[in-house]
Structure formats: C-alpha cells, structure tokens
Amino acid sequence: MSRTRTSIVDIARAAGVSKSTVSLVLQGSPLVNEKTREKVSGLIRDLGYVYNRGAANLRQSKSKIVGIVVNDLTNSFFAELAVGMDLVVQSAGYVQFLAHSGESIDRQRQVIASMRENGIAGLILSPARGTEANDIKPLVESGVPVVVVVRNMPGAKVSTLLSDNYAGAKVAVRHLIGLGHRRIAFIGGFLDTAVFADRARGYRDALVEAAIPLDENFIIHSAPSRAGGVAGVERMMTFPRRPTAALCFNDAVAFGVCDGLRANNIEPGKGFGVIGFDDVIEAKTAVPALTTVSVDPQGMGQRAAQLLLKQINSGQIDQETIVTSVRLVVRQSCGTPVKQAEEIA
Amino acid sequence: MSRTRTSIVDIARAAGVSKSTVSLVLQGSPLVNEKTREKVSGLIRDLGYVYNRGAANLRQSKSKIVGIVVNDLTNSFFAELAVGMDLVVQSAGYVQFLAHSGESIDRQRQVIASMRENGIAGLILSPARGTEANDIKPLVESGVPVVVVVRNMPGAKVSTLLSDNYAGAKVAVRHLIGLGHRRIAFIGGFLDTAVFADRARGYRDALVEAAIPLDENFIIHSAPSRAGGVAGVERMMTFPRRPTAALCFNDAVAFGVCDGLRANNIEPGKGFGVIGFDDVIEAKTAVPALTTVSVDPQGMGQRAAQLLLKQINSGQIDQETIVTSVRLVVRQSCGTPVKQAEEIA
DNA sequence: TGACTAATTTGGAACGTTCCAATTAAGTAG
DNA sequence: CTACTTAATTGGAACGTTCCAAATTAGTCA
Structure with a gap:
C-alpha cells in the first residue's frame, strides 16, 4: 500500500x-x-x-496514443470500423482515445481539443455531419497526422480513406436490373453528405446506362438507420406505381426496409428486392440474408489505422486519398437462389 | 510551422x-x-x-483519463453501454481510453497494462468471459478505482454494476405464462457466465412458481449473438414436442430466433412468442417490435461512469454492488396487441 | 606494466507543468 | 512617514523519464 x-x-x-x-x-x-x-x-x-509513459512522453515530446473519433458508435458499421482500428492500434503498441461524437460538431470539437491537450500522435476521424475543414485545421497545422475516414472533407489537408460508393451503388443497381427490375428506389440517407451524393450518382448512372427513365420520387431520403428504412417504406407505399426493388443507403436502412415491407405484408426477397450497403456482420445471418455491397468496415478500419501509423512513424504527412473497392455480395434478399456463388464486382 | x-x-x-x-x-x-x-x-x-495536460499530470501525479474496456463493441448492447459512459466521462472533463477486448483475456490484460502505464485515474471494465479477480488485482492494489459492469467478478475488491437478471427473466417468463404458454424455451448464452446463470435461474423459478414441469432440453445454449439465435431455433425444431415461446438470452439472440423462425415459416409473434433481453435501440423498430426486458444499456453506462467518477473525486474506493432494476417492455413479438401500454416490472 | 580500445555506467539537464515559500507592490491606518 | 495588511507576482524545486557527454571499468596487446 x-x-x-x-x-x-x-x-x-x-x-x-x-x-x-x-x-x-x-x-x-x-x-x-x-x-x-x-x-x-x-x-x-x-x-x-x-x-510512467507520461513522463517519457514529456521528455521525448511524442506519444504512443492515437485519437479516434467516430460519429456514431451505436451504428454497427462504425462500431466495426472502430474495432478494426483498435486491432491494429493495439498491436502496434499504441492506445486509443476513442470517442463518440453522436453527430454533434460541438462535441467533436471539444473532444478533439481534449485529445490534443492529452498529446495524441495522430487522429482518425469519422466526421460528424457538417464537419468543416476548419474544425481540424489547428490540429493539422500543428503537424499531427490526421486520417479522415468514410466521409470526405473537402478542403482539409489530410489523408482520406473512402469506399467506392459510386461503383458500389452502380453495380448493385445493375444487379437489380439484371434480375428484371425496372422500378427501383433508392432509400435512406441524408442528402447533405458526400456519401449520399456518390451513392445516388451511382444509382442514377446505372439507370441511365440501362435507359430506364429516372423518377426523382424514387429517391427517398430518410435517416440512415433502421427506423429510417421503415419510414422510407411507408412513404413508398403511398406511390401509385410502386417500385419493385430498392437499393438502400446502408444495411441498417435495408433491415428497416425489410421490417417495413413485412408490416405491409410483403416478404422481402419474394415480392420485392432489397439491397443494402456496408455488409455489417448481421447481414449474413439475417433472414432473408441480405444482398449488399460489402465495404468491409473492419478491414477499412484496419487500413485507416495502418495509414495513420505509417504517417506517424515516418514523420511524413502526405495527403493521399484512398478509395477502397467494394464488392456486391449476393445473398437472398433479392430472391436469387441460395446456392449462387458470391459475385465479384 | x-x-x-x-x-x-x-x-x-x-x-x-x-x-x-x-x-x-x-x-x-x-x-x-x-x-x-x-x-x-x-x-x-x-x-x-x-x-500540456501530460506535464500537469506528471507534476500532480493524477490524471483526467479513465480507461474503459469492453468485451465486445460490435454487440450493440455494449456499444450503447460505451456511449453512455462516453457521455458522462466527456462532460466531466475527462477523456477515455476505450478498448475492445473481443472476449480475449490476453488482449484485455495487455490493454489494461497499457492503460496503466499511460496513467488512468480509474477503470471501467466489462470483463471478457473467464476474467478472474487476479487479472485486475495489481491495478486495484495500486489504488486505482475500478468499476466492473454487466458481468460480475467474484472475489474482486471492486464496485460492480449489474442488472437484475434474475428478476428480469422471471417477469418475462411470467408474462409468457400469462399469455397461456406452457412450453417455453430459454435460448442462447454461454453457460459459464454468471449472467446466464442468473437469467436461467429466473426462468426456472418462474416455471416452478406456475407449477410447470421443467424440461432441461428447453434450455438451449448457443452463442449470445444473432447467429446463435438462428442455431438455437434449428436445434429446437428437432424436438418432438416443440416450445411455443422462448425467452432469449439477449436481443441479438432474439433477432436471430425471429430469423430462424421465419426460415421455418413460422412468423414470430404469431405462431411463437419471443422475448428478448436488453432492449437495444433496434428492438423498438424491428418487425415485429421486440418484447424485451429493458436494461437501458446507455443509462447503465452512465451510472457506471458516475460511480467511477465519484470514487475518483472522493478518493474513496468503497466496493459497492449496485443491481439496477429492469422492466419488461411489451411490444409485438408475443402477439400482444399493439396498443397495450408498456408495463412496469 | 603502460597505453589503448571496448564495454558499461553515470551525472546532470531537459521536457512543461504545479506548488510553495518568499518577494514585491499597493493600500491603509496611525 | 512608518508599520502593517492585503493583493499580486515570482523563482525554484519537483514530478519520472530520456539523452548526451563524460567517466569508469574491463580487456587486450606490445
């Protein structure tokens, strides 16, 4: 004692x-x-x-701590992203400050400031909606490497890791078209995010490519959550000529869409094709198993962490933007046969 | 520059x-x-x-950092728990090291050691399965307050925050019995955890209380995940006289059970009553909305953090065990009418 | 043995704070 | 103007490391 x-x-x-x-x-x-x-x-x-690593840090003016700020930990996509980062950060002998901004810019600013005072060697940020380059400018200018993931931040002098949202949406819609669908909706997501814009663009282009006329009503935005999916279906049900399939903004929305369909006595995969985006863990075990665009959040988290650590160790903060490719994983939510192999996009 | x-x-x-x-x-x-x-x-x-908070910490030999280690961040129950902690920790002017042990004791040990070197003022631990009091003994003995949550750790000289698993299971089973069910299963969970033991005990006692003979086969353990729920149903389907309802180890299992039922053309809430445990966010919006024992993970996280901060600030590390009460939230997965108000346990 | 090289070891200074005792400045009462 | 109280300010030690230049010890060769 x-x-x-x-x-x-x-x-x-x-x-x-x-x-x-x-x-x-x-x-x-x-x-x-x-x-x-x-x-x-x-x-x-x-x-x-x-x-006493603190004392050592003081002397050497460097630290073995990285900061991670995630906009929504309760969303399994981001939780898995965080777990991926955790994995490589820990194994590299670092610890993380890991915080949840809850999409609040204020909170995010606060927590970044706090992390800065505590001396982080780098930061991985999955920014809250509406984050501006200015919000991290002081940090960046002080020479701390920053990696932005998932959502991009125009104007920020940082490295960025994004998934290929455009290509993913496109390949998904193509798949639906290939199955004979002509009236395809795009459900979920806030329109003010770049991610939404990219996915919607892929959706549009795939339709154009197949010479299918675009009905702007079919782009139904709502919260990117399970509840948002349910809400989207409600809206859709009011249409005179209803879509026969939907690409959803993400898996959470897709699950919500399935819920909503069932509430309207439509069985997802039978009367209606549903495709998600992200491929969270539950996508595989859900019934029907979700056909989705696999982003591999955990892998993405790992890559982000690796990128950050590379910059920390090399002292080189170049600002590369990496777009990771995605693939369509065909399961059962579009009524395709169970036995079909997973197809590569 | x-x-x-x-x-x-x-x-x-x-x-x-x-x-x-x-x-x-x-x-x-x-x-x-x-x-x-x-x-x-x-x-x-x-x-x-x-x-430079590090320098200040060195001088004052105290810090504004708390450690949080969670066994599985990809499980939304724990993610919400973490978010609750995050909320109060941040607002109190602290930052967290937040790490995911992935149920690995080794990892957990490592990360706790690392946090210790970095000087945490306290630790909140949602222990990996099989964690022993010894694993945190050095930390505890060095006078750092520790709060254990969700799973208890016999023998450890720490404060503990648990939900009333026994009462929750009991009230859930009573509810099923009240609806006329006689053959009720208990699905999911690893049998070597105290949480499982408590919930199973509640299940048993409720049956005994209603003079319903207990069939040990009806206790079906499996992974406490969605996949585990599906697996549990598979097993159940092989029984000659099948249960008509199930209390599930947690919500994830309950969702899996719903999936599994559908795969067998049984509609949850119609042919079969399902009750979950935890009340994660999705429970409300799922279809059918899940009747579940609400543990309020976020609130629990908040309380845990408050408890820890209290001990940090007072310098008093008394070891209290708090059992938080739970309530049954009746929704639609047991076929009860939608309009029914939420009942208090 | 002496001189030289290689292998170990070692005092401080420094990192950026806080805190204490002490100093200086400013008022105030007599 | 002195003595005294109150208000502000300050130097330096301390926290636990690392790192450098320098010192000590051991080993080797002629």
Missing part, C-alpha cells in the same frame, strides 16, 4: 545502480551488461514497478 | 510575466489581476497555445 508509485530511481537505488542504467534496461538497450540487466529486471518485477 | 509547441514560458515571456502567473491564469485563479489575466489570455489565444 505504498502511497507513491515506485519509480525508476527506486529501482536504481535497490539495484545499486544509476537511474540511467535502469532506463537503458527498460528500453532493452544492448549496452547494458547481462548480469545487471537480470538484476534490474528482477527488481522491476518484484517491486511492482509500472512504467 | 513552429517545430516545437509553444509552452507556458513562451506565453510568459511574451506577456512579460512569470510562468507561475500564466499557470495561475490557466487555472482561473482569483489571485491574478484582471488586467494581466486579460493580457495573458489574449496571448494564449493568439499564439495558439495548447495546454
């Missing part, structure tokens, strides 16, 4: 050696004699010493 | 004042003259000074 935690000099004193030597041992330096190393290591164990 | 970040002495020099004064300003001390305060504050803004 020692009141004050034992430090490097306590170890030094106990070992009859200088604090510098203990420090060398801690760093695994080859300069220290095998005998003394053993003695010191033993004492470190016995005295229950715990390294 | 200054290479070295500006510090308190830079401000002091610029203001023609001593670093001590600047420090006082930073702390909002009433001792400093209004004029100098203004001058200093102005320079702090202009020079883009950012407070």
Whole structure:
C-alpha cells in the first residue's frame, strides 16, 4: 500500500545502480551488461514497478496514443470500423482515445481539443455531419497526422480513406436490373453528405446506362438507420406505381426496409428486392440474408489505422486519398437462389 | 510551422510575466489581476497555445483519463453501454481510453497494462468471459478505482454494476405464462457466465412458481449473438414436442430466433412468442417490435461512469454492488396487441 | 606494466507543468 | 512617514523519464 508509485530511481537505488542504467534496461538497450540487466529486471518485477509513459512522453515530446473519433458508435458499421482500428492500434503498441461524437460538431470539437491537450500522435476521424475543414485545421497545422475516414472533407489537408460508393451503388443497381427490375428506389440517407451524393450518382448512372427513365420520387431520403428504412417504406407505399426493388443507403436502412415491407405484408426477397450497403456482420445471418455491397468496415478500419501509423512513424504527412473497392455480395434478399456463388464486382 | 509547441514560458515571456502567473491564469485563479489575466489570455489565444495536460499530470501525479474496456463493441448492447459512459466521462472533463477486448483475456490484460502505464485515474471494465479477480488485482492494489459492469467478478475488491437478471427473466417468463404458454424455451448464452446463470435461474423459478414441469432440453445454449439465435431455433425444431415461446438470452439472440423462425415459416409473434433481453435501440423498430426486458444499456453506462467518477473525486474506493432494476417492455413479438401500454416490472 | 580500445555506467539537464515559500507592490491606518 | 495588511507576482524545486557527454571499468596487446 505504498502511497507513491515506485519509480525508476527506486529501482536504481535497490539495484545499486544509476537511474540511467535502469532506463537503458527498460528500453532493452544492448549496452547494458547481462548480469545487471537480470538484476534490474528482477527488481522491476518484484517491486511492482509500472512504467510512467507520461513522463517519457514529456521528455521525448511524442506519444504512443492515437485519437479516434467516430460519429456514431451505436451504428454497427462504425462500431466495426472502430474495432478494426483498435486491432491494429493495439498491436502496434499504441492506445486509443476513442470517442463518440453522436453527430454533434460541438462535441467533436471539444473532444478533439481534449485529445490534443492529452498529446495524441495522430487522429482518425469519422466526421460528424457538417464537419468543416476548419474544425481540424489547428490540429493539422500543428503537424499531427490526421486520417479522415468514410466521409470526405473537402478542403482539409489530410489523408482520406473512402469506399467506392459510386461503383458500389452502380453495380448493385445493375444487379437489380439484371434480375428484371425496372422500378427501383433508392432509400435512406441524408442528402447533405458526400456519401449520399456518390451513392445516388451511382444509382442514377446505372439507370441511365440501362435507359430506364429516372423518377426523382424514387429517391427517398430518410435517416440512415433502421427506423429510417421503415419510414422510407411507408412513404413508398403511398406511390401509385410502386417500385419493385430498392437499393438502400446502408444495411441498417435495408433491415428497416425489410421490417417495413413485412408490416405491409410483403416478404422481402419474394415480392420485392432489397439491397443494402456496408455488409455489417448481421447481414449474413439475417433472414432473408441480405444482398449488399460489402465495404468491409473492419478491414477499412484496419487500413485507416495502418495509414495513420505509417504517417506517424515516418514523420511524413502526405495527403493521399484512398478509395477502397467494394464488392456486391449476393445473398437472398433479392430472391436469387441460395446456392449462387458470391459475385465479384 | 513552429517545430516545437509553444509552452507556458513562451506565453510568459511574451506577456512579460512569470510562468507561475500564466499557470495561475490557466487555472482561473482569483489571485491574478484582471488586467494581466486579460493580457495573458489574449496571448494564449493568439499564439495558439495548447495546454500540456501530460506535464500537469506528471507534476500532480493524477490524471483526467479513465480507461474503459469492453468485451465486445460490435454487440450493440455494449456499444450503447460505451456511449453512455462516453457521455458522462466527456462532460466531466475527462477523456477515455476505450478498448475492445473481443472476449480475449490476453488482449484485455495487455490493454489494461497499457492503460496503466499511460496513467488512468480509474477503470471501467466489462470483463471478457473467464476474467478472474487476479487479472485486475495489481491495478486495484495500486489504488486505482475500478468499476466492473454487466458481468460480475467474484472475489474482486471492486464496485460492480449489474442488472437484475434474475428478476428480469422471471417477469418475462411470467408474462409468457400469462399469455397461456406452457412450453417455453430459454435460448442462447454461454453457460459459464454468471449472467446466464442468473437469467436461467429466473426462468426456472418462474416455471416452478406456475407449477410447470421443467424440461432441461428447453434450455438451449448457443452463442449470445444473432447467429446463435438462428442455431438455437434449428436445434429446437428437432424436438418432438416443440416450445411455443422462448425467452432469449439477449436481443441479438432474439433477432436471430425471429430469423430462424421465419426460415421455418413460422412468423414470430404469431405462431411463437419471443422475448428478448436488453432492449437495444433496434428492438423498438424491428418487425415485429421486440418484447424485451429493458436494461437501458446507455443509462447503465452512465451510472457506471458516475460511480467511477465519484470514487475518483472522493478518493474513496468503497466496493459497492449496485443491481439496477429492469422492466419488461411489451411490444409485438408475443402477439400482444399493439396498443397495450408498456408495463412496469 | 603502460597505453589503448571496448564495454558499461553515470551525472546532470531537459521536457512543461504545479506548488510553495518568499518577494514585491499597493493600500491603509496611525 | 512608518508599520502593517492585503493583493499580486515570482523563482525554484519537483514530478519520472530520456539523452548526451563524460567517466569508469574491463580487456587486450606490445
């Protein structure tokens, strides 16, 4: 029950050696004699010493901490994204501050400031809606590498990791067209985001490509959540000539759409084709299993973290934009046979 | 593009004042003259000074960082739990290290060690399966307050926040019995957890209470996930005399059970009653809306964080165990009318 | 043995704060 | 003007590391 935690000099004193030597041992330096190393290591164990990384950080003015701010942790897409980051960050010997902005810009600003005070070596940001380049400008200018994921932030001098939303939407709609659908809706998503714009563009272009006239009513925006999907179906049901299939903004919306359809006695996959976007874990086990554009959130999180760590370690903060490719995973929510192999986009 | 970040002495020099004064300003001390305060504050803004909390922590040997380790962030129950904690932790001016153990004890041990080196003021742990009191003993003994949530850890000298799993299961089963069900299954969960034990006990006792003979086969354990729910139904379908309703280990399992039922052409809520546990966000919007035992994960996270902060601030680490009450939220997955009000347990 | 090289070890200074005791400045009462 | 109180300000030590230049010890060769 020692009141004050034992430090490097306590170890030094106990070992009859200088604090510098203990420090060398801690760093695994080859300069220290095998005998003394053993003695010191033993004492470190016995005295229950715990390294004070804060002190080290101060001295070296660098840290082994990265910040991660995610707009919505309760959305499994982002949760998985975070888990992917967690994985590589931990394994690289770093820890994360991981915070949830809840789509609040204020909150996001606050938490980034707080992380900055605590000395992060880098930041991964999945920005809240409406985030501007200015919001992270001071951080960026102070030389801390920043990686923006999922949503892009025009004007920000940072690296960005996006999924190929345009291509994904396009291939999904093509798939529906290939199955004979002509009246295809696009459901969910806020129109003020770049992600929405890209996916909607892919949707439109695929229709144009097949010479299918575009009905702007068929683009139904709503919250990008399960509830939003249900709401979208409600709206859709009021149309005189209803769509026969829908590409959904994301998987959450797609699940909501399935729920909504059932509430209207339409069985998803039978009377109506549903395609999601993201491929969250549940997409595979849901009934019907969801045909969706796989973004591999966990993999994306990993790549983002790797990108950040690369920049941290190299001291090089170049601003590359990486667009990761996506693939359509065909399952059962469009009524296609179960046995069909997963197709590559 | 200054290479070295500006510090308190830079401000002091610029203001023609001593670093001590600047420090006082930073702390909002009433001792400093209004004029100098203004001058200093102005320079702090202009020079883009950012407070180095690490240095302060070193001096004061305390920190404004708490650690949170969660066993599975991809499970929305835990994600919401984390969000609740995030909320109160941030608002109290703290930041969190938030990590995902993925049910790996090794990982958990590692990450806790790492957090310790980085100097956390307290830890909230939702332990990985099989965690032992020993795993956090050194931390606890060094005087860092620890709050364990959701799963309890016998033998650990820490505060614990649990939901009333026993009562929740009991009231749920009573509800099913009240609806006329006699053959009721309990699906999902690993049998080596205390949570499982408590819920199963509630299940059993409710049956006993109604003088319904217990069929041990009806306790079907499987992974506490959506996939586990599907698997549970598969098993159940092989029984000669099948249950007519099920209490599920958690909502994820319940959703899986619904999926599995549909795959067998049974409509949940019509031919079969389903009750979940937790009341995650999606429970309300799913179709059928899930009748479930509401644990209010977000609220629970908040309470856990409050408990921790209380201990941090008071320096008092008493080990209280709080069992939060739960309530049955009746929705549509047992076929009860939509209009029925939510009942209090 | 002496001189030289290689292998270890070691004092401080430094990182950016806080905090205490002490100093200086400004009022105030006699 | 002195003595005293109150208001502001300040230097320096301390927190636990790292890092550098320098010192010590051991080893080797002639």
